[in-house]
């Protein structure tokens with residue numbers, strides 16, 4: 077029977093979206109003793125046979141790991157991830173050059189997407205007795221809605237968020253989205269005699285200016301290769317032979333590793349996927365609703381930070397819940413005030429990196445820039461910290477990392493002028 081002894085009724089938090097950020101966020105709220113209900117449009121991940129995620133594997137770095145650590149699942153995820161201690165640059169002549177990310181411990185982890193993470197997060201959730209999972213769509217495709225009576229709604233329903241769509245109807249809500257002309261396609265590189273086809277503890281990169289391919293290792297000793305190319309170039313390749321010809325020209329060393337038949341087949345399995353950059357503000361409505369993850373800020377993947385930024389959203393929000401004693405009317409506006417500039421900064425950084433890579437990033441550029449960065453950092457470790465080090469291996473606020481990077485560029489150009497005198 078209803079326990080009358082309790083003075084305050086437990087508050088209910090409804091999380092829309094049970095993807096990477098939604099399921100992690102639910103852990104944060106459940107840990108605080110809230111009743112949490114997660115609404116996920118797709119079937120229960122724990123029963124799903126086929127993993128359907130936007131990218132098969134992702135680079136998990138410091139920001140994301142700090143969030144996982146907060147709810148006690150960092151070790152579980154790290155044990156399922158493969159550390160990448162350096163980049164392996166594949167030049168056109170087939171030569172490979174490793175470029176370390178930094179000091180020994182500074183690694184990114186290649187983790188399997190939805191399957192590994194959400195599974196552990198949801199299992200963690202069910203350990204908190206206050207957890208309920210409803211596999212249904214909050215806003216049904218026919219527009220009808222599930223009635224939720226909750227004290228707080230957290231929109232974690234991804235780049236095409238239905239929760240955010242409700243924000244669009246309000247005045248003073250800012251929104252922008254940009255589709256880039258590049259698409260991406262994922263291809264699998266199988267093991268060779270049961271072993272990884274390439275060195276596993278690296279982020280493999282084939283930088284070819286307009287075209288680029290990267291490969292991250294998976295636990296099952298495959299690599300997931302992600303080919304980035306303008307849609308118009310994807311469309312020019314219409315037959316298996318044209319695929320092989322294209323790979324012979326730009327990625328010759330990968331043909332024997334992916335396999336001619338697999339290339340011809342897998343290239344036409346799915347069309348190239350689009351990449352969108354979404355910015356909006358504010359992230360909240362009064363003390364009622366808040367957006368996090370891709371629902372708040374979808375970024376192009378050219379910094380490997382989308383999930384890490386979404387996970388960091390959860391820590392930042394939780395820190396404010398602590399600071400304002402869980403008073404939503406104080407936490408939500410403060411969350412928008414602090415987090416919008418940082419998430420916009422990483423969106424800009426990722427877009428800048430895309431434009432930089434498309435323009436003049438080939439093996440020589442990569443080698444030159446990364447060795448210069450590492451050299452300057454070695455000479456003036458406190459003054460020159462490579463931008464990707466601040467972004468990937470620290471929790472420096474994204475907008476501060478960008479400010480510092482601008483300042484360092486001034487120092488760098490001054491040094492160049494000084495050196496040339």
Ligand SMILES: Cc1cc2nc3c(=O)[nH]c(=O)nc-3n(C[C@H](O)[C@H](O)[C@H](O)COP(=O)(O)OP(=O)(O)OC[C@H]3O[C@@H](n4cnc5c(N)ncnc54)[C@H](O)[C@@H]3O)c2cc1C
Pocket residue numbers: 092093094095096097098115116117118130131133134135136212213214215232233234235236237238239260302368369370371377380381382383384385386
């Ligand atoms: C090619 C590529 C490579 C990437 N690489 C990296 C990387 O290396 N590192 C990194 O940090 N990030 C990377 N990202 C970004 C990362 O995938 C996203 O930032 C991350 O998935 C965002 O998680 P999310 O939970 O906010 O959204 P999603 O993962 O999209 O989850 C949203 C969830 O909400 C559900 N949903 C949607 N609509 C509704 C609704 N109306 N009702 C109920 N449920 C709903 C969906 O089914 C889904 O489960 C990459 C992205 C791409 C495309």
Ligand SMILES: COc1ccc2c(c1)CN(c1nc(C(=O)N(C)c3cc(Cl)c(F)cc3C(=O)O)c(Cl)s1)C2
Pocket residue numbers: 131133134135163177184279281290292302377378379380429433464468
């Ligand atoms: C699964 O799909 C994807 C797609 C893109 C990425 C990832 C996974 C993981 N990514 C990472 N990027 C950085 C980084 O900081 N930069 C500047 C880089 C940016 C690009 Cl595009 C690149 F090719 C190398 C580096 C590099 O420095 O290694 C990391 Cl550190 S991890 C990009």
